[in-house]
Amino acid sequence: MIAKRIEGLLDHHEGGFGPPKPMHQYNALARRRRNLCFMRDRGLGQQSYKDLCKQHDAHGASLMVISIAGEQEKYAANGPAKVWQHAIGKGMADRVAMERQRPWDGLCGALSRLAFGAVLAIAIGVGIFMALQHPPMQLMPAPRVFLRDGVNLFTAQPEPPADTRIELFYATNRLPIGPASDRIYTVAPSTDLHLGVSNIRVGEPGRTWEWLYNLSTTAAEDDDRPHLNLETMREDAIVSDDDLSAEALAWLAQMNAALARALDRDIVIYVHGANTTVERAAGQAAQLMHFTGRNSVVVLFAWPTAENFLRYPRDLQTALGAAPQLARLVALLSEHTDARAIDLFTYSAGSTVGSEGAALVGRAVAAGAPDPRLSEVYHAAPDANFQTFVMDLEDYIGITDRVAVSVNLNDSALRLAQAVTRTSRAGRPDMRELTPEETGFLFDDSRDSGLEIIRVRPENMEGLSRRSHSFWYDDPWVSSDVLLLLLGHLPAGERGLEMKQRDVGTRYWTFPTDYPERLERVLLELRENPSLSTLLGTTAPH
Incomplete structure (x- = not known):
């Protein structure tokens, strides 16, 4: 259920997962969204993702890794930063999304998986809204x-x-x-x-x-x-x-x-x-x-x-x-x-x-x-x-x-x-x-x-x-x-x-x-x- 909600939300905002995209398209998307970014996995294994999660956890960021490589699904949490991994097949991921942890993230541990899915969807929406507050610099007036x-x-x-x-x-x-x-x-x-x-x-x-x-x-x-x-x-x-x-x-x-x-x-x-x-x-x-x-x-x-x-x-x-x-x-x-x-x-x-x-x-x-x-x-x-x-x-x-x-x-x-x-x-x-x-x-x-x-x-x-x-x-x-x-x-x-x-x-x-x-x-x-x-x-x- 959570995966479907996440996939639906991302589909609404960016045209869904669809076929794998070239790396430069994911990087460009990352720069546009800033708070919410995607990239194609290039052979980074599950343990490497966990190491990355730990570093983000220490600095108030959350990392969510989603894979569509197979049909089975599994969720795992890594510490209080609510780092969620949807591991499929060999545990390799096709998409990475980063969303900075919100002040209310600490409440999520007491919620059910379904309730957390709703909160996560809201958090992603808030992240996208916050991203809009950081437009590119406008060229300064001429000195x-x-x-x-x-x-x-x-x-x-x-x-x-x-x-x-x-x-x-x-x-x-x-x-x-x-x-x-x-x-x-x-x-x-x-x-x-x-x-x-x-x-x-x-x-x-x-x-x-x-x-x-x-x-x-x-x-x-x-x-x-x-x-x-x-x-x-x-x-x-x-x-x-x-x-x-x-x-x-x-x-x-x-x-x-x-x-x-x-x-x-x-x-x-x-x-x-x-x-x-x-x-x-x-x-x-x-x-x-x-x-x-x-x-x-x-x-x-x-x-x-x-x-x-x-x-x-x-x-x-x-x-x-x-x-x-x-x-x-x-x-x-x-x-x-x-x-x-x-x-x-x-x-x-x-x-x-x-x-x-x-x-x-x-x-x-x-x-x-x-x-x-x-x-x-x-x-x-x-x-x-x-x-x-x-x-x-x-x-x-x-x-x-x-x-x-x-x-x-x-x-x-x-x-x-x-x-x-x-x-x-x-x-x-x-x-x-x-x-x-x-x-x-x-x-x-x-x-x-x-x-x-x-x-x-x-x-x-x-x-x-x-x-x-x-x-x-x-x-x-x-x-x-x-x-x-x-x-x-x-x-x-x-x-x-x-x-x-x-x-x-x-x-x-x-x-x-x-x-x-x-x-x-x-x-x-x-x-x-x-x-x-x-x-x-x-x-x-x-």
């Missing part, structure tokens, strides 16, 4: 630096791209399934660091570069901005320890080749926030790369989030667990690539990963590890425990060129995060939580040690929501400042920002109302700088 006649960052490229696709390097500690040529990364953590290359398509298939260029250099309406669609994730290597495989060295060689073609010789690591799918994370990193004029090499660090706001506290725990893998990635890129420097860009709860990861790198350097060549560290709307954030900062600010922190004190997402965690967040700090020593350190660094606190004031910025959390990519002024920092390595005063000072002695920066005019002067000055004029472009637009 102000692009809204100029004539040259822009795109014009620095010797040849325009062939189409709208963006090739993006990635590293992740998410547990993978599926073939290496087209990986799916689950919500469960892996003990390894998985390295690969993804492809993101901007807009519908068949769109041209000229179409995307026009959208990227004009103030397009929200409805006109396309989505960034994750097409493939090809896993090239796995790093389990300090000994690098030939595959890992080949991945690093690909990155060196990309650096040789790039005008910007830094590598930028992008770390996304909580409640974020791999597709949205890839979209955020890809649009950052796109608006560098495609002149930079960007690496997405995709850490495992539950992709469900109800599991936000678990995301914060997982973020801390991902920090050592991020520190490993920084060391890997520093030691084995030709990059001038490594830049770290974190967004929202990605700052919990990035702050702790950078602190681990700093502590390693203090213990005698090689210089990691960290240059720019930028935390946008940081969702990290404020006191811990300051303590981490003490450990790594000395090995960087600059640490910038952009905050909106009316940030509604961080207001909610503060209510959940009962501590202030680095993006909405409460100075009363710091000790006198920590307060003194923060004040001194804001004046003397390369710490830039950037206050985003939506009331001075047309079109930006007063409670904005995503201002780094939603606002053309803020995104322009990000690009000037990452590409130009300029201090705040040379990027057109205005310095303010509080009575207690902290110095911070803000966007003045005449920022567009200041930005124009900054760009004119940069054009006279030989090291940056090539990056800004000198040819006619493509």
Whole structure:
């Protein structure tokens, strides 16, 4: 009965099981559904499925394996995560579906099999509904630096791209399934660091570069901005320890080749926030790369989030667990690539990963590890425990060129995060939580040690929501400042920002109302700088 109900529900949503489909169709379906994904079994045995179930069980996810290889049916449960296996024939499965465990899953153990079937059907429906809350990223508004006649960052490229696709390097500690040529990364953590290359398509298939260029250099309406669609994730290597495989060295060689073609010789690591799918994370990193004029090499660090706001506290725990893998990635890129420097860009709860990861790198350097060549560290709307954030900062600010922190004190997402965690967040700090020593350190660094606190004031910025959390990519002024920092390595005063000072002695920066005019002067000055004029472009637009 349960099998028939499951089969009927899946038949309603996806055309049923039917004949076996090619692998790429199941992977594409997985990316569309996100919460509910299917793939063809490729010889993975029953014991391997059980191992996978155990890892999902430890992180609040459920796994249901369904087979239609024969007529007999058998159900088995694996622990409290309600991992159900419909084993037929030799126990090999033709379909895998993952559905994150819901808060009410614990009640299911007391239900009969029939009642559980009804609950499972509801859970799958809820999962599909939750998936709809994670659409692909919409291309961000063009940064102000692009809204100029004539040259822009795109014009620095010797040849325009062939189409709208963006090739993006990635590293992740998410547990993978599926073939290496087209990986799916689950919500469960892996003990390894998985390295690969993804492809993101901007807009519908068949769109041209000229179409995307026009959208990227004009103030397009929200409805006109396309989505960034994750097409493939090809896993090239796995790093389990300090000994690098030939595959890992080949991945690093690909990155060196990309650096040789790039005008910007830094590598930028992008770390996304909580409640974020791999597709949205890839979209955020890809649009950052796109608006560098495609002149930079960007690496997405995709850490495992539950992709469900109800599991936000678990995301914060997982973020801390991902920090050592991020520190490993920084060391890997520093030691084995030709990059001038490594830049770290974190967004929202990605700052919990990035702050702790950078602190681990700093502590390693203090213990005698090689210089990691960290240059720019930028935390946008940081969702990290404020006191811990300051303590981490003490450990790594000395090995960087600059640490910038952009905050909106009316940030509604961080207001909610503060209510959940009962501590202030680095993006909405409460100075009363710091000790006198920590307060003194923060004040001194804001004046003397390369710490830039950037206050985003939506009331001075047309079109930006007063409670904005995503201002780094939603606002053309803020995104322009990000690009000037990452590409130009300029201090705040040379990027057109205005310095303010509080009575207690902290110095911070803000966007003045005449920022567009200041930005124009900054760009004119940069054009006279030989090291940056090539990056800004000198040819006619493509």
